[in-house]
Amino acid sequence: MIDYHVHPDFSHDARGSVEDYCRRAVEIGVEEVCFTTHYEPDPKRAAIEHVVVGGERRATDSDWPRHYLSAIEESRRRFSGLVVRAGVEVGYEKGLDGMIAGFLSRYEFDFVLCGNHHLDHVAITASAELDAFRETCRQRGAEWFAEAFFDYVRAAANSGLFDCVAHLDIYRKYVGPLFGPELDVVCRDRLLQVVKDLAAAGVGLEVNTAGLRRRGNETYPPEWVVRAARDAGVTVFTVGSDAHRPEDLGAGIETACAMLARLGLRPARFSGRRATV
Template identity: 30%
Template structure:
């Protein structure tokens, strides 16, 4: 197994000793073949996380841990980019001349408003309007063609549940079909983000019906990611995600080396 969504001390929201080595030790003890670090990269100057990631330090730390675990564990250098249409030119400029194994595109803001801090994003919006605008930004993220992996497809549900009491994706079926078709056509991978198993609703981002829809539309590439922000979260939900992918008819998941996709079999 490969967990490709891991935050370390290079992300401002990591905690409780999120050192690369701590994750590597856990991965070895749990029988993982590889892990990928995916610290946050922000381009909005209004966001506190903007400028936090120091590429040279990040690269040096990854090189050191790779060396230490050489031959025992594959360690991949990823990044999780907050895609914002307002800064759509920034990623290309940033990535020129830098080397990463994979780039994860994520939506954390809509119209520059974060939806993971307080309820400002939801104020004055119906649930339907909130999700519609969110999925429009997800669609832009896919269309940008910048990324290898689409992060936590329906992440908004986590933040919308406390506001509206529940969530439904039913009104957005057409929009979702369009995005998943674009992902399948593009050759990008859809992430099965298992951090939702740490919350009361206990399901992945996206949940099973969306994974099944993706497969129905011809999508075959998925990655598994726990979105850990502390070692105690490492790998949570990954076995459940493997079962889910298999039920949806997938026999493989993927990871990336130097931005080239590699498949590996997933077994229950």
């Protein structure tokens, strides 16, 4: 079993150290784990976004990756039978390509995951900001949201910065309750188009199992989108639990791998930003 979306306590919304996760991986039979701490570079959100190092708040533009990568290297030595990869989940914001590229060039990551958590500098996945964002969506409509969100995803895919896009339809969790079935209708064609964009750009697609732990009991994205991505020419698919606590490590991964197997696919692994399937 492998898990390629894991948040240790460097992410401000997570708990459990790198070592805690590695110990848990050994306990439950996860053979490879890729840590993907949040990196949210938007300067307009600098007062909100941060990372945590040794229990202390640090700015996202600090040298926190040095401590993060050191913790991963230490666990590689301590857990010699476990493959431990160093990844990062970057919150994409249009206009910051140069900043993100500079950050990625300074550190040696195995895997770079794109997480579209924001829209026009507002977090769409944070409870503290969600009510205000939903009100904006209510005023502007489902069509506006769909166009704005997928415009961001297309820009991220074409940026050349990312190996894979995480939880492609995470909006279902946060905006879905507002619009209901209408949102699925206005997003369907855009989903079908964006997987073509991923294929053309050589960017992979994550099967995120966090949705299996939610009321909808479905991966992000569901199987029909993964099938469409395969048919469009996407060749790299990863599986990740999106664990923010050690108890969720590996959760749903077997279900995601079974889905990929039904589609004739296997989960990819990364080393030095090179994928093997």
